Amino acid sequence: MTDSQTPSAHVRLTDVHKSFGKTEVLRGISMSVARSEIVCLIGPSGSGKSTILRCINALTPTNTGSIKVDGIEVTDAKLDALALRRKVGMVFQSYNLFPHRTALQNIMMAPIQVLGEPRREVEVRARELLAKVRLEGKENAYPGELSGGQQQRVAIARALCMNPEVMMFDEVTAALDPEMVKEVLNTIRDVARDGMTCILVTHEMRFAREVANRIHFTDKGRIVESNTPQEFFDHPQDERTQAFLDKVL
Amino acid sequence: MSALTDVFAPGSAFATLLPWLPLVIKGFGLNLLISALSMVLGLLLGVLLGGMQMAQTGVIRWPARFLTLFFRNSPWLVIMFYVMFLLPFEIHLASFLVRIPDWIKAVLALTIPVGGYVSEIVRGGLKSVPTTQWEAAGALAFGPVSTLLKIILPQAVRQMLPPTMNLYCSVVMATSLANIVGVQEVMTITQTILSTETRPGLILPAYGLTLVLFFAYVFPISLLARRLERVWQFGAH
Numbered sequence: 001m002t003d004s005q006t007p008s009a010h011v012r013l014t015d016v017h018k019s020f021g022k023t024e025v026l027r028g029i030s031m032s033v034a035r036s037e038i039v040c041l042i043g044p045s046g047s048g049k050s051t052i053l054r055c056i057n058a059l060t061p062t063n064t065g066s067i068k069v070d071g072i073e074v075t076d077a078k079l080d081a082l083a084l085r086r087k088v089g090m091v092f093q094s095y096n097l098f099p100h101r102t103a104l105q106n107i108m109m110a111p112i113q114v115l116g117e118p119r120r121e122v123e124v125r126a127r128e129l130l131a132k133v134r135l136e137g138k139e140n141a142y143p144g145e146l147s148g149g150q151q152q153r154v155a156i157a158r159a160l161c162m163n164p165e166v167m168m169f170d171e172v173t174a175a176l177d178p179e180m181v182k183e184v185l186n187t188i189r190d191v192a193r194d195g196m197t198c199i200l201v202t203h204e205m206r207f208a209r210e211v212a213n214r215i216h217f218t219d220k221g222r223i224v225e226s227n228t229p230q231e232f233f234d235h236p237q238d239e240r241t242q243a244f245l246d247k248v249l
Numbered sequence: 250m251s252a253l254t255d256v257f258a259p260g261s262a263f264a265t266l267l268p269w270l271p272l273v274i275k276g277f278g279l280n281l282l283i284s285a286l287s288m289v290l291g292l293l294l295g296v297l298l299g300g301m302q303m304a305q306t307g308v309i310r311w312p313a314r315f316l317t318l319f320f321r322n323s324p325w326l327v328i329m330f331y332v333m334f335l336l337p338f339e340i341h342l343a344s345f346l347v348r349i350p351d352w353i354k355a356v357l358a359l360t361i362p363v364g365g366y367v368s369e370i371v372r373g374g375l376k377s378v379p380t381t382q383w384e385a386a387g388a389l390a391f392g393p394v395s396t397l398l399k400i401i402l403p404q405a406v407r408q409m410l411p412p413t414m415n416l417y418c419s420v421v422m423a424t425s426l427a428n429i430v431g432v433q434e435v436m437t438i439t440q441t442i443l444s445t446e447t448r449p450g451l452i453l454p455a456y457g458l459t460l461v462l463f464f465a466y467v468f469p470i471s472l473l474a475r476r477l478e479r480v481w482q483f484g485a486h
Binding site: 019057059081082085086088089090092096097098099100110111113114115158159162 | 333381382384385386387388389391392395399400403404407
């Protein structure tokens with residue numbers, strides 16, 4: 001992995017190991033993501049893709065190895081997790097909106113309560129973001145009144161309102177009906193085009209091919225192939241990649 | 250019509266009980282005072298125990314778990330007797346001699362099972378909020394305390410309020426246990442009336458009156474609890 005040595009990396013993982021009990025989920029993950037780069041993690045389920053994302057924002061502690069996000073060492077015992085998470089936004093497969101708050105309140109809560117920004121400024125930004133994810137008019141809707149696709153777009157706006165430097169998307173379309181997948185992917189495409197550093201775990205192969213600068217294929221806790229989308233899909237090198245692509249394409 | 254006038258006729262059960270009514274209501278007032286105080290103290294105890302039950306460390310969790318199960322599974326009447334005879338009649342505070350009235354002991358006795366039940370309600374309420382809510386809040390840089398206060402508790406309280414109101418209904422009814430240890434609450438007063446009045450056939454109307462008092466107070470609360478349960482079960486708001 002020569003690219004993990006690149007000095008300009010925005011996010012860099014070096015030989016990261018993680019076990020849950022006796023199960024080794026990550027067996028030496030090294031990768032680096034440059035500023036404004038769009039990276040997709042693809043691989044069979046249980047191969048550790050989501051765990052990689054959760055390690056990057058310290059939701060899951062690692063066993064060994066190093067993770068650096070914009071100069072912050074995530075594996076540091078004295079890590080300021082909150083400072084890290086202000087830089088890294090995350091969107092989950094199951095949306096995880098706060099059900100007791102409206103769409104607008106969901107978006108405004110963290111910037112006001114965590115960053116201490118003035119309510120008026122946050123509200124302006126939150127309304128802009130809602131418009132950006134094409135949900136004008138849904139400001140006062142509760143999550144329970146929104147479709148899955150709409151909830152997921154609110155979740156993306158909620159993460160964006162923290163003005164993160166890196167956005168992570170963890171299989172964000174996996175729980176959606178097919179007709180809602182497109183609207184969420186369009187939203188992510190917009191975010192990627194704005195120059196945000198993005199790390200996506202996804203099963204949407206066509207989308208990965210279209211937006212990604214680089215694709216990492218994971219299998220059994222290792223990255224077995226890293227390449228540009230073109231090379232990855234047209235000339236897969238590793239036989240595990242070939243077998244996987246044969247199944248899903 | 251004649252049946253109705255019979256009820257109010259001089260010498261009828263109603264006419265005999267009427268002069269006692271202010272005393273009966275005053276006794277019932279003591280029941281409400283006992284129920285309210287033991288509920289407040291029980292809530293404090295229960296929130297403490299329930300929070301401890303959710304602790305990561307076993308040293309905190311296991312004693313709380315044990316006490317909760319012990320308090321919940323002991324008969325209220327047995328606890329009442331224990332507290333009555335365990336607590337001294339008076340205690341020394343500095344140089345003062347403070348008497349502990351029996352009704353205060355009844356409050357403390359009821360506090361114990363209420364604490365146990367509230368502890369389980371709190372635990373259940375906190376557990377009813379999916380762990381993904383903790384993660385989502387964490388990913389937005391909320392710390393553990395503000396996650397609990399701003400995101401988890403507001404959702405958990407909706408789960409906890411209806412069973413807490415039902416518990417309060419049980420506590421109100423359980424205050425009648427205090428009559429066995431001589432507290433001048435409504436049941437004790439009813440017994441006094443019955444032993445004073447010589448008119449036969451007064452037992453059922455007299456106890457019927459206390460029944461009506463309890464029912465009139467408890468029923469609306471339990472109705473409200475049921476309504477909240479229905480409303481909050483579906484909508485998120």
